[in-house]
Amino acid sequence: MKIVFVLALLIGFAGTLAGAHYVPGLEHTRLPSQTAVVANGGRAEEFVIRLPIDRIAATNGESGGLRSLGASAMALPSQFAAEPLLVEHFKVRDSAGNVIGVAARHWDGTADSTATWSVLIPSRGALVMSANGEKRDALDTELRSRGYSAGRSWNGDARVSMTQDGGGVVNTGTGEFEGLIGIYTETWTVAAVDEDGRVSGTIELATVTSRL
Amino acid sequence: MRYLFVAIIGLVFGAAAAGAIVYFNPLLDKSATMPAATDRVLRYSLPGQVLDFAVGEDAQLFGQDAGDDALWEDTIHRAAVLGLVLNDGSNQPVAVASRLLTTSPRSDLLLSGMLVSDDWLVTIPNEGTFYVHADSNVWPFLKEKLVPVWYLDRPWIGPAEYWPTVGPSADDTANVVGLTGAFRGSAGSAVEHYEVTSLDPARDAALANGELYLNLPGPRVAAQ
Numbered sequence: 001m002k003i004v005f006v007l008a009l010l011i012g013f014a015g016t017l018a019g020a021h022y023v024p025g026l027e028h029t030r031l032p033s034q035t036a037v038v039a040n041g042g043r044a045e046e047f048v049i050r051l052p053i054d055r056i057a058a059t060n061g062e063s064g065g066l067r068s069l070g071a072s073a074m075a076l077p078s079q080f081a082a083e084p085l086l087v088e089h090f091k092v093r094d095s096a097g098n099v100i101g102v103a104a105r106h107w108d109g110t111a112d113s114t115a116t117w118s119v120l121i122p123s124r125g126a127l128v129m130s131a132n133g134e135k136r137d138a139l140d141t142e143l144r145s146r147g148y149s150a151g152r153s154w155n156g157d158a159r160v161s162m163t164q165d166g167g168g169v170v171n172t173g174t175g176e177f178e179g180l181i182g183i184y185t186e187t188w189t190v191a192a193v194d195e196d197g198r199v200s201g202t203i204e205l206a207t208v209t210s211r212l
Numbered sequence: 213m214r215y216l217f218v219a220i221i222g223l224v225f226g227a228a229a230a231g232a233i234v235y236f237n238p239l240l241d242k243s244a245t246m247p248a249a250t251d252r253v254l255r256y257s258l259p260g261q262v263l264d265f266a267v268g269e270d271a272q273l274f275g276q277d278a279g280d281d282a283l284w285e286d287t288i289h290r291a292a293v294l295g296l297v298l299n300d301g302s303n304q305p306v307a308v309a310s311r312l313l314t315t316s317p318r319s320d321l322l323l324s325g326m327l328v329s330d331d332w333l334v335t336i337p338n339e340g341t342f343y344v345h346a347d348s349n350v351w352p353f354l355k356e357k358l359v360p361v362w363y364l365d366r367p368w369i370g371p372a373e374y375w376p377t378v379g380p381s382a383d384d385t386a387n388v389v390g391l392t393g394a395f396r397g398s399a400g401s402a403v404e405h406y407e408v409t410s411l412d413p414a415r416d417a418a419l420a421n422g423e424l425y426l427n428l429p430g431p432r433v434a435a436q
Contacts, residue, residue, distance in 0.1 A: 001214070001215065001218055004215050004218050004219050004222065005218045005219070005221065005222040006222065007219075007222065008218070008219040008220070008221070008222025008223045008226065009222040009223070009225050009226040009229075010226060011222075011223060011226060012222060012223035012224065012225065012226025012227040012228075012229075012230070013226035013227065013229055013230045014226075014230075015223075015226075015227065015230075016226070016227040016230035016231055016234070017230045017233070017234070017322060020230070020234045020320075020321035020322050021320055021321065021322045021323070022320075023319045023320065023321055023326075026290070026315050026316070026317050026319055027317050028287065028290060028314070028315075028317065029286040029287045030287070031287060056264070056266045056293055057263070057264035057266070057293075057295060059263065059295075059308070072264055074263035074264045074295050075263065076263070076297070076308070077297055077305045079304065079305050080297075080305060080308065080337065083337045084337075085308065085335065085337050087263075087295060087308050087310060087335070089264060089266065089293045089295065089310060091283070091285070091288065098287070099285040099287055099288060100287050100288075101287065101288060101291075102266075102283065102288055102291055102293050102312055103312075104293070104310030104312060104333045106308070106310065106333055106335040106341050108335050108337060108340070108341060108392065108393070110337055110338045110393075111338070111393065112392075112393075114340070114341065114391075114392040114393065116333060116335070116341045116343075116391050116392060118310065118312060118331055118333040118343060120291065120312035120314060120329075120331055121287075122287065122288060122290060122291050122314040122315075123287065126312065126329075126331045126345065128331075128333075128343045128389065128391070130341070130391045130392055171343070171389060171391055172343065172345075172389045174329070174331070174345050174380075
Protein backbone atom coordinates (compact mmCIF):
# COMPACT_ATOMS: atom_id res chain seq x y z
CA MET A 1 0.00 0.00 0.00
CA LYS A 2 2.93 2.28 0.71
CA ILE A 3 4.23 1.65 -2.81
CA VAL A 4 0.86 2.58 -4.30
CA PHE A 5 0.83 5.82 -2.32
CA VAL A 6 4.38 6.77 -3.34
CA LEU A 7 3.73 5.93 -6.99
CA ALA A 8 0.52 7.97 -7.02
CA LEU A 9 2.33 10.83 -5.27
CA LEU A 10 5.04 10.83 -7.93
CA ILE A 11 2.53 10.64 -10.77
CA GLY A 12 0.51 13.52 -9.33
CA PHE A 13 3.66 15.56 -8.80
CA ALA A 14 5.14 14.90 -12.24
CA GLY A 15 1.81 15.25 -14.02
CA THR A 16 1.15 18.64 -12.49
CA LEU A 17 4.63 19.91 -13.34
CA ALA A 18 4.29 18.61 -16.89
CA GLY A 19 0.94 20.35 -17.18
CA ALA A 20 2.48 23.59 -15.91
CA HIS A 21 5.33 23.28 -18.39
CA TYR A 22 3.22 22.61 -21.44
CA VAL A 23 0.13 24.60 -20.30
CA PRO A 24 -2.36 22.53 -22.28
CA GLY A 25 -5.13 24.36 -24.04
CA LEU A 26 -3.16 27.38 -25.16
CA GLU A 27 -2.53 26.13 -28.68
CA HIS A 28 -4.61 28.10 -31.15
CA THR A 29 -6.87 26.40 -33.63
CA ARG A 30 -5.15 26.47 -36.98
CA LEU A 31 -6.73 26.10 -40.38
CA PRO A 32 -4.70 25.16 -43.47
CA SER A 33 -3.03 28.24 -44.98
CA GLN A 34 -4.60 29.23 -48.31
CA THR A 35 -1.34 30.02 -50.05
CA ALA A 36 -0.04 29.56 -53.58
CA VAL A 37 3.47 29.56 -54.96
CA VAL A 38 4.10 32.35 -57.46
CA ALA A 39 6.50 32.42 -60.38
CA ASN A 40 9.46 33.93 -58.55
CA GLY A 41 9.24 31.35 -55.80
CA GLY A 42 7.40 33.62 -53.41
CA ARG A 43 4.17 32.88 -51.67
CA ALA A 44 0.86 34.50 -52.51
CA GLU A 45 -1.86 34.70 -49.88
CA GLU A 46 -5.05 36.68 -49.83
CA PHE A 47 -6.86 37.86 -46.73
CA VAL A 48 -10.49 38.86 -47.00
CA ILE A 49 -12.75 41.01 -44.83
CA ARG A 50 -16.47 40.87 -45.38
CA LEU A 51 -18.38 44.02 -44.65
CA PRO A 52 -20.27 44.72 -42.55
CA ILE A 53 -20.07 41.50 -40.56
CA ASP A 54 -16.31 41.51 -40.00
CA ARG A 55 -16.04 45.13 -38.97
CA ILE A 56 -15.44 45.32 -35.23
CA ALA A 57 -15.16 49.07 -34.76
CA ALA A 58 -14.14 52.33 -36.44
CA THR A 59 -13.29 55.77 -35.14
CA ASN A 60 -15.90 58.46 -35.51
CA GLY A 61 -13.72 61.32 -36.75
CA GLU A 62 -14.80 63.61 -39.58
CA SER A 63 -12.51 61.91 -42.06
CA GLY A 64 -14.13 58.50 -41.72
CA GLY A 65 -17.11 59.13 -43.97
CA LEU A 66 -19.14 56.01 -44.65
CA ARG A 67 -16.44 53.85 -43.11
CA SER A 68 -17.22 55.29 -39.69
CA LEU A 69 -20.84 54.17 -39.95
CA GLY A 70 -22.34 50.78 -39.32
CA ALA A 71 -19.88 49.63 -36.69
CA SER A 72 -19.22 50.14 -33.03
CA ALA A 73 -18.01 53.71 -32.97
CA MET A 74 -14.72 54.50 -31.30
CA ALA A 75 -15.30 58.00 -29.95
CA LEU A 76 -12.16 60.02 -30.50
CA PRO A 77 -11.27 62.79 -28.07
CA SER A 78 -12.17 66.26 -29.34
CA GLN A 79 -8.51 67.02 -30.13
CA PHE A 80 -8.61 64.34 -32.83
CA ALA A 81 -12.09 64.89 -34.22
CA ALA A 82 -10.88 67.06 -37.10
CA GLU A 83 -7.62 65.20 -37.69
CA PRO A 84 -7.37 63.19 -40.91
CA LEU A 85 -7.23 59.96 -38.96
CA LEU A 86 -9.23 56.76 -39.29
CA VAL A 87 -8.70 53.65 -37.18
CA GLU A 88 -10.61 50.48 -38.03
CA HIS A 89 -10.66 47.05 -36.42
CA PHE A 90 -11.74 43.94 -38.30
CA LYS A 91 -11.95 40.20 -38.22
CA VAL A 92 -9.90 38.66 -41.04
CA ARG A 93 -10.71 35.64 -43.18
CA ASP A 94 -8.67 33.43 -45.44
CA SER A 95 -9.58 33.17 -49.11
CA ALA A 96 -11.85 30.24 -48.31
CA GLY A 97 -13.95 32.48 -46.08
CA ASN A 98 -12.91 31.16 -42.66
CA VAL A 99 -12.23 33.69 -39.90
CA ILE A 100 -8.57 33.24 -39.00
CA GLY A 101 -7.53 36.44 -37.25
CA VAL A 102 -8.08 40.06 -36.34
CA ALA A 103 -6.64 43.22 -37.81
CA ALA A 104 -6.18 46.92 -37.21
CA ARG A 105 -5.96 49.47 -40.01
CA HIS A 106 -4.69 53.01 -39.39
CA TRP A 107 -5.13 55.67 -42.06
CA ASP A 108 -3.27 58.92 -41.48
CA GLY A 109 -4.01 61.69 -43.93
CA THR A 110 -1.55 64.24 -42.62
CA ALA A 111 1.28 65.08 -45.05
CA ASP A 112 1.56 61.97 -47.23
CA SER A 113 -1.52 59.83 -46.87
CA THR A 114 -0.53 56.47 -45.40
CA ALA A 115 -2.31 53.26 -44.50
CA THR A 116 -0.88 50.65 -42.13
CA TRP A 117 -2.17 47.21 -41.29
CA SER A 118 -1.44 44.93 -38.37
CA VAL A 119 -2.92 41.48 -38.99
CA LEU A 120 -2.80 38.98 -36.15
CA ILE A 121 -3.46 35.33 -36.86
CA PRO A 122 -3.14 33.71 -33.41
CA SER A 123 -1.96 30.35 -34.72
CA ARG A 124 0.62 31.85 -37.09
CA GLY A 125 1.79 35.28 -35.92
CA ALA A 126 1.44 38.90 -36.94
CA LEU A 127 1.94 40.55 -40.32
CA VAL A 128 2.54 44.31 -40.52
CA MET A 129 2.15 46.23 -43.78
CA SER A 130 2.13 49.84 -44.88
CA ALA A 131 1.46 51.79 -48.05
CA ASN A 132 0.80 55.18 -49.49
CA GLY A 133 -2.87 55.08 -48.76
CA GLU A 134 -6.01 56.37 -50.33
CA LYS A 135 -6.96 60.01 -50.50
CA ARG A 136 -9.42 61.31 -47.94
CA ASP A 137 -12.99 60.12 -48.61
CA ALA A 138 -11.81 57.94 -51.49
CA LEU A 139 -14.56 55.38 -50.95
CA ASP A 140 -17.32 57.97 -50.53
CA THR A 141 -16.15 59.84 -53.63
CA GLU A 142 -16.14 56.69 -55.76
CA LEU A 143 -19.60 55.70 -54.58
CA ARG A 144 -21.00 59.18 -55.21
CA SER A 145 -19.59 59.08 -58.73
CA ARG A 146 -21.62 55.91 -59.21
CA GLY A 147 -24.85 57.45 -58.04
CA TYR A 148 -24.82 56.95 -54.31
CA SER A 149 -26.29 59.72 -52.20
CA ALA A 150 -26.46 59.89 -48.42
CA GLY A 151 -29.63 58.60 -46.82
CA ARG A 152 -30.55 56.38 -49.77
CA SER A 153 -29.75 52.78 -50.36
CA TRP A 154 -27.43 51.95 -53.26
CA ASN A 155 -26.60 48.79 -55.12
CA GLY A 156 -23.83 48.28 -57.64
CA ASP A 157 -20.26 47.15 -58.02
CA ALA A 158 -17.60 49.66 -57.06
CA ARG A 159 -13.96 48.66 -56.79
CA VAL A 160 -11.54 51.02 -55.11
CA SER A 161 -7.82 50.42 -54.78
CA MET A 162 -6.63 51.72 -51.42
CA THR A 163 -2.92 51.31 -52.14
CA GLN A 164 -1.18 53.84 -54.37
CA ASP A 165 1.97 53.42 -56.46
CA GLY A 166 1.19 49.83 -57.34
CA GLY A 167 0.99 48.52 -53.78
CA GLY A 168 2.41 48.64 -50.31
CA VAL A 169 5.15 46.73 -48.54
CA VAL A 170 5.34 44.08 -45.86
CA ASN A 171 7.31 45.79 -43.11
CA THR A 172 7.75 43.13 -40.48
CA GLY A 173 6.17 40.10 -38.95
CA THR A 174 6.27 37.68 -36.06
CA GLY A 175 5.98 33.93 -35.77
CA GLU A 176 5.49 32.38 -39.19
CA PHE A 177 5.68 35.83 -40.81
CA GLU A 178 9.02 36.76 -39.25
CA GLY A 179 11.71 37.52 -41.81
CA LEU A 180 9.31 37.89 -44.73
CA ILE A 181 9.58 40.65 -47.28
CA GLY A 182 6.96 41.38 -49.85
CA ILE A 183 4.27 43.56 -51.29
CA TYR A 184 0.53 43.82 -50.96
CA THR A 185 -2.46 45.46 -52.53
CA GLU A 186 -5.70 46.45 -50.85
CA THR A 187 -8.93 46.57 -52.79
CA TRP A 188 -12.38 47.44 -51.53
CA THR A 189 -15.34 46.11 -53.47
CA VAL A 190 -18.68 47.60 -52.48
CA ALA A 191 -21.89 45.90 -53.54
CA ALA A 192 -24.39 47.89 -51.54
CA VAL A 193 -24.91 50.72 -49.06
CA ASP A 194 -28.06 50.84 -46.98
CA GLU A 195 -30.04 53.90 -45.87
CA ASP A 196 -27.98 54.16 -42.70
CA GLY A 197 -24.74 54.22 -44.65
CA ARG A 198 -23.73 50.70 -43.81
CA VAL A 199 -21.41 49.34 -46.47
CA SER A 200 -21.71 45.77 -47.77
CA GLY A 201 -18.77 44.39 -49.65
CA THR A 202 -15.30 42.97 -49.24
CA ILE A 203 -11.78 44.15 -48.55
CA GLU A 204 -9.10 42.04 -50.23
CA LEU A 205 -5.54 42.13 -48.98
CA ALA A 206 -3.45 40.34 -51.58
CA THR A 207 0.08 39.62 -50.39
CA VAL A 208 3.12 38.21 -52.15
CA THR A 209 5.95 37.42 -49.79
CA SER A 210 9.26 35.62 -49.73
CA ARG A 211 12.00 34.91 -47.21
CA LEU A 212 14.77 37.45 -46.69
CA MET B 213 -11.05 -0.15 -2.87
CA ARG B 214 -8.53 0.73 -0.20
CA TYR B 215 -5.75 0.83 -2.84
CA LEU B 216 -7.82 3.15 -5.00
CA PHE B 217 -8.40 5.48 -2.06
CA VAL B 218 -4.68 5.51 -1.23
CA ALA B 219 -3.82 6.18 -4.89
CA ILE B 220 -6.21 9.13 -5.03
CA ILE B 221 -4.77 10.56 -1.82
CA GLY B 222 -1.27 10.14 -3.27
CA LEU B 223 -2.24 11.87 -6.50
CA VAL B 224 -3.79 14.78 -4.62
CA PHE B 225 -0.77 15.22 -2.36
CA GLY B 226 1.62 14.99 -5.31
CA ALA B 227 -0.37 17.50 -7.34
CA ALA B 228 -0.60 19.84 -4.33
CA ALA B 229 3.16 19.72 -3.79
CA ALA B 230 3.82 20.50 -7.45
CA GLY B 231 1.18 23.23 -7.38
CA ALA B 232 2.94 24.85 -4.43
CA ILE B 233 6.21 24.79 -6.37
CA VAL B 234 4.55 26.43 -9.36
CA TYR B 235 2.84 29.02 -7.17
CA PHE B 236 6.02 30.06 -5.40
CA ASN B 237 8.30 29.64 -8.43
CA PRO B 238 10.34 32.88 -8.63
CA LEU B 239 11.09 32.29 -12.34
CA LEU B 240 7.46 33.06 -13.14
CA ASP B 241 7.67 36.56 -11.66
CA LYS B 242 9.98 37.66 -14.45
CA SER B 243 9.35 41.24 -15.54
CA ALA B 244 11.05 44.14 -17.26
CA THR B 245 13.12 46.67 -15.38
CA MET B 246 12.42 50.37 -15.59
CA PRO B 247 14.39 51.70 -18.56
CA ALA B 248 17.36 53.89 -17.65
CA ALA B 249 16.58 56.34 -20.43
CA THR B 250 13.65 56.79 -22.73
CA ASP B 251 12.79 58.96 -25.72
CA ARG B 252 9.13 59.22 -24.99
CA VAL B 253 6.48 57.95 -22.58
CA LEU B 254 2.93 57.43 -23.79
CA ARG B 255 0.29 57.07 -21.10
CA TYR B 256 -3.21 55.64 -20.85
CA SER B 257 -5.81 54.94 -18.22
CA LEU B 258 -8.31 52.11 -18.10
CA PRO B 259 -11.16 52.20 -18.71
CA GLY B 260 -11.23 55.97 -19.36
CA GLN B 261 -9.15 55.95 -22.52
CA VAL B 262 -10.49 52.78 -24.06
CA LEU B 263 -11.96 53.39 -27.50
CA ASP B 264 -13.08 49.84 -28.13
CA PHE B 265 -12.59 46.43 -26.59
CA ALA B 266 -13.52 43.22 -28.36
CA VAL B 267 -12.57 40.06 -26.57
CA GLY B 268 -12.65 36.38 -27.35
CA GLU B 269 -14.89 34.09 -25.40
CA ASP B 270 -11.92 32.33 -23.80
CA ALA B 271 -9.96 35.51 -23.09
CA GLN B 272 -12.33 37.15 -20.65
CA LEU B 273 -10.06 37.65 -17.65
CA PHE B 274 -12.71 39.47 -15.69
CA GLY B 275 -15.54 37.16 -16.67
CA GLN B 276 -17.17 40.08 -18.45
CA ASP B 277 -19.84 39.83 -21.09
CA ALA B 278 -18.11 39.70 -24.45
CA GLY B 279 -20.95 41.75 -25.94
CA ASP B 280 -21.94 42.07 -29.56
CA ASP B 281 -18.34 42.33 -30.75
CA ALA B 282 -17.35 38.94 -29.30
CA LEU B 283 -14.56 37.10 -31.05
CA TRP B 284 -16.35 33.79 -30.88
CA GLU B 285 -14.74 31.89 -33.73
CA ASP B 286 -12.46 28.98 -32.69
CA THR B 287 -9.45 30.56 -34.35
CA ILE B 288 -9.67 33.85 -32.44
CA HIS B 289 -11.51 33.01 -29.22
CA ARG B 290 -8.35 33.58 -27.19
CA ALA B 291 -7.63 36.95 -28.78
CA ALA B 292 -8.64 40.51 -27.96
CA VAL B 293 -8.68 43.83 -29.79
CA LEU B 294 -8.22 46.99 -27.75
CA GLY B 295 -8.39 50.56 -29.04
CA LEU B 296 -6.75 53.18 -26.85
CA VAL B 297 -6.05 56.89 -26.74
CA LEU B 298 -2.51 57.61 -25.56
CA ASN B 299 -1.49 60.79 -23.76
CA ASP B 300 1.84 62.58 -23.68
CA GLY B 301 3.72 63.82 -20.63
CA SER B 302 1.38 66.78 -20.22
CA ASN B 303 -1.58 64.40 -20.21
CA GLN B 304 -2.91 65.57 -23.57
CA PRO B 305 -4.08 63.02 -26.17
CA VAL B 306 -1.39 62.59 -28.80
CA ALA B 307 -1.88 59.14 -30.27
CA VAL B 308 -4.31 56.36 -31.04
CA ALA B 309 -3.27 52.75 -30.52
CA SER B 310 -4.73 49.43 -31.59
CA ARG B 311 -3.60 46.46 -29.53
CA LEU B 312 -4.09 42.94 -30.87
CA LEU B 313 -3.57 40.47 -28.04
CA THR B 314 -3.55 36.73 -27.79
CA THR B 315 -2.32 34.10 -25.39
CA SER B 316 1.09 32.85 -26.35
CA PRO B 317 1.66 29.13 -26.88
CA ARG B 318 5.15 29.77 -25.45
CA SER B 319 3.62 30.18 -21.99
CA ASP B 320 5.37 27.93 -19.51
CA LEU B 321 4.39 27.89 -15.85
CA LEU B 322 7.74 26.38 -14.88
CA LEU B 323 10.13 28.71 -16.67
CA SER B 324 8.67 31.84 -18.20
CA GLY B 325 5.17 32.55 -16.92
CA MET B 326 1.84 33.14 -18.60
CA LEU B 327 2.71 35.03 -21.76
CA VAL B 328 0.49 37.25 -23.84
CA SER B 329 1.53 38.31 -27.32
CA ASP B 330 0.76 42.02 -27.55
CA ASP B 331 0.93 43.79 -30.93
CA TRP B 332 0.52 47.57 -30.89
CA LEU B 333 -0.13 49.75 -33.92
CA VAL B 334 0.32 53.36 -32.80
CA THR B 335 -0.41 56.45 -34.88
CA ILE B 336 0.63 59.90 -33.75
CA PRO B 337 -1.05 62.41 -36.08
CA ASN B 338 1.46 64.65 -37.86
CA GLU B 339 4.29 62.29 -36.94
CA GLY B 340 3.52 58.82 -38.23
CA THR B 341 2.83 55.23 -37.28
CA PHE B 342 4.94 52.61 -35.55
CA TYR B 343 4.46 48.99 -34.52
CA VAL B 344 5.36 47.38 -31.21
CA HIS B 345 5.61 43.65 -30.67
CA ALA B 346 5.74 42.65 -27.00
CA ASP B 347 5.62 39.46 -25.00
CA SER B 348 3.99 40.27 -21.69
CA ASN B 349 4.01 38.08 -18.61
CA VAL B 350 0.65 38.41 -16.87
CA TRP B 351 1.33 35.70 -14.28
CA PRO B 352 2.31 38.06 -11.41
CA PHE B 353 -0.92 40.04 -11.86
CA LEU B 354 -3.01 36.88 -12.12
CA LYS B 355 -1.43 35.33 -9.04
CA GLU B 356 -1.19 38.36 -6.78
CA LYS B 357 -4.33 40.30 -7.61
CA LEU B 358 -6.78 39.03 -10.16
CA VAL B 359 -7.44 35.55 -8.84
CA PRO B 360 -7.37 36.42 -5.09
CA VAL B 361 -9.42 39.62 -5.37
CA TRP B 362 -11.68 39.00 -8.34
CA TYR B 363 -12.39 35.32 -7.91
CA LEU B 364 -11.65 34.51 -4.24
CA ASP B 365 -13.14 37.66 -2.67
CA ARG B 366 -9.97 38.64 -0.85
CA PRO B 367 -9.75 42.34 0.03
CA TRP B 368 -8.05 44.63 -2.46
CA ILE B 369 -4.73 46.02 -1.31
CA GLY B 370 -3.18 48.41 -3.74
CA PRO B 371 -2.19 50.04 -5.93
CA ALA B 372 -0.13 47.30 -7.52
CA GLU B 373 2.62 47.99 -10.03
CA TYR B 374 3.70 45.70 -12.88
CA TRP B 375 6.34 45.73 -15.63
CA PRO B 376 4.93 42.91 -17.77
CA THR B 377 7.20 43.16 -20.83
CA VAL B 378 9.57 40.18 -21.04
CA GLY B 379 10.48 40.09 -24.69
CA PRO B 380 10.85 39.13 -27.41
CA SER B 381 14.24 40.91 -27.29
CA ALA B 382 17.02 39.30 -25.28
CA ASP B 383 17.08 42.30 -22.93
CA ASP B 384 13.42 41.70 -22.05
CA THR B 385 12.10 44.59 -24.12
CA ALA B 386 9.56 44.78 -26.91
CA ASN B 387 10.57 45.36 -30.53
CA VAL B 388 9.54 48.64 -32.16
CA VAL B 389 9.46 49.17 -35.93
CA GLY B 390 8.79 52.59 -37.46
CA LEU B 391 6.38 52.35 -40.38
CA THR B 392 5.43 55.76 -41.73
CA GLY B 393 6.14 59.47 -41.42
CA ALA B 394 8.93 60.49 -39.07
CA PHE B 395 9.20 56.93 -37.78
CA ARG B 396 9.76 55.31 -41.18
CA GLY B 397 12.86 53.14 -41.20
CA SER B 398 13.61 53.43 -37.50
CA ALA B 399 13.75 50.56 -35.03
CA GLY B 400 13.92 50.51 -31.27
CA SER B 401 12.54 49.03 -28.11
CA ALA B 402 9.74 49.56 -25.63
CA VAL B 403 8.68 48.50 -22.17
CA GLU B 404 5.20 48.69 -20.70
CA HIS B 405 4.41 49.60 -17.13
CA TYR B 406 1.00 49.62 -15.49
CA GLU B 407 -0.42 50.29 -12.10
CA VAL B 408 -3.68 48.69 -11.07
CA THR B 409 -5.40 51.18 -8.80
CA SER B 410 -8.60 49.34 -8.03
CA LEU B 411 -10.21 45.95 -8.47
CA ASP B 412 -13.78 45.72 -7.28
CA PRO B 413 -15.69 42.65 -8.44
CA ALA B 414 -18.84 43.82 -6.63
CA ARG B 415 -19.00 46.94 -8.80
CA ASP B 416 -17.47 45.15 -11.77
CA ALA B 417 -14.74 47.78 -11.83
CA ALA B 418 -11.08 47.49 -12.70
CA LEU B 419 -9.03 50.68 -12.89
CA ALA B 420 -5.46 50.98 -14.08
CA ASN B 421 -2.95 53.46 -15.44
CA GLY B 422 -0.45 52.34 -18.04
CA GLU B 423 2.68 53.69 -19.67
CA LEU B 424 4.63 52.70 -22.74
CA TYR B 425 8.30 53.64 -22.45
CA LEU B 426 9.51 54.03 -25.99
CA ASN B 427 13.04 54.11 -27.32
CA LEU B 428 13.47 54.90 -30.98
CA PRO B 429 17.11 55.85 -31.59
CA GLY B 430 18.04 58.86 -33.67
CA PRO B 431 16.54 62.28 -34.08
CA ARG B 432 13.24 61.06 -35.38
CA VAL B 433 11.53 61.04 -32.00
CA ALA B 434 11.51 64.26 -30.05
CA ALA B 435 12.09 63.84 -26.32
CA GLN B 436 9.14 64.72 -24.11
